[in-house]
Amino acid sequence: MKRVDDFRLMFGKKEYVPIMIGGMGVDISTAELALEAARLGGIGHISDAMVPDVSDRRYHTTFVKTKLKLYKHNINNSDKSSVQFDLGVLAEATRRHVESTMTARRGDGLIFVNCMEKLTMNAPRETLQVRMASALDAGIDGITLSAGLHLGSFGLLESHPRFRDAKLGIIVSSVRALQLFLRKNAKLNRLPDYVIVEGPLAGGHLGFGADWAQYNLAVITAEVIAYLKTEQLSIPVIAAGGIFTGSDAVSFLETGSAAVQVATRFTVADECGLPKKVKQEYFKASEDDIVVNTISPTGYPMRMLKGSPAIGAGIRPNCEAYGYLLDGSGNCAYITAYNRELALNPDIKTLSVLDKTCLCTQMRNFNLWTCGQTTYRLKDTTRRLEDGSYQSLSAEHIFKDYQFSTDQKVVLPDLVQS
C-alpha cells in the first residue's frame, strides 16, 4: 500500500515531499508554519494579505497607525477614493516579512507567498506589482497567484530579474480559468511552474458560484491533467480542497497529481496563527456549523463557521487603516451595505449588516473563522483533555501523518497534559 512518501514533487531536477501547506491570510499560515513545511522537505506558504498590519504585529513597525493618521479626516466620508497605500511602505512591509522568513529557513523544502488578486487596495495593478516584486527582491522561493484570474500578473513581473528563475504558480478551479491564463500569457514565453487545482471543499474564498456543491475536485483535477497532456505542457498539477488523510492524498498522487495542497488540518497546529480559543472552535465544529455564504465583499463565496463573530456585525468601515478590498475607484461592497443600513436605521447605536462583512477588520481580528469543509473532522485528529478542550498538535505531527499514514488512518499525538 502506497504512502505519500513514496512520491516526490519535481521542480526541474530538485525533488520535494509532495505536501504543500496552503496560504492562509491574514497571517494564519504564519512564517513558523511555513518554515516547518520547508524543514520537513515540503513547501510552505506565508501570505501577503494585509502585510503592513502583519509587519506591525511581528516586527513592531507602525505602518497602520501612520496610514490611519494620514487619512483620519476621511473616516466619516463614504467616498474612500483618496485613501491610497504608500507603495514604499508596502514594499518595505513585504520585504521585512519575506526576508525574516527566508533567513530562518532550514531544510530542503521551499517557501512561497500567497498573493491574492482580490486585494485590490485602491490601485490594483500598482499594489500587486509592488507586492510581488518586493517578495522576489526579498528572496521568496515562489509566488502562488490566488483569488483571481491573474491575467495580467505575469506581465507585471516580466522585467523583474527573477521572473524566470523564481517558481510562479496559479490557483484555478476550472480548466477554463487555466486556459484563459495560459492564452493571455502565451507571448511572455513563460509557463507557470505549477498549477494548483482548488476544489469546492477548500477553506477561504471559493473559485465557484452558488453552485459550488456540484463540483468535484477529482473530476476537475483529471480535466486539468488531461488538458495539459493534450497541449503537451509538462506542468505539475497540485490538488487542493478536502484532502484530509494521507490516503486521500495518495489517491490524487496515483492519478497524476504531482502534489497536494492542504490547509484545514493545519489550522489547529501550534504554529498556526489563529488564537488558541479560535482553534478550539474549529475542533468543536460539527458539519452543521459550517456554511458557505456571500458576506465577503470580494464577490466570491466563502466558507466559514456559522459562529463567526463577523457574521451580522455592523462595524464602521475601517478603510483609512486598512482598505485592502477597495477597488480601483475606492469602493467596497461592505461600504455600500453599511451605508444602506445606516440610512435605514439612523438612530440605532449598534448596526447589524447581514449581507456583507468588513473583511479586513474581521480577518485581522480573527473574527471571521474561515475553514475548509473537513473542519468538523478535526476533533478526530487529536485527544480530548480532562477539561474538555482539545489538544493542539505540532505542524510536524500533522505533516508526517500526511506523509506516512495509510488506510485512511490519522495518528493521534502523544497525550500532553496541560
Ligand SMILES: Cc1cc2nc3c(=O)[nH]c(=O)nc-3n(C[C@H](O)[C@H](O)[C@H](O)COP(=O)(O)O)c2cc1C
Ligand atoms: C483558514 C483558511 C484560510 C485560507 N486563506 C486563504 C488565502 O488567504 N488565500 C488562498 O489562496 N487560499 C486560502 N485558503 C485555502 C487554502 O490555501 C487551501 O488551498 C485549501 O484550504 C486546501 O483545502 P483543505 O483546507 O481542505 O486542506 C485558506 C484556507 C483556510 C482553511
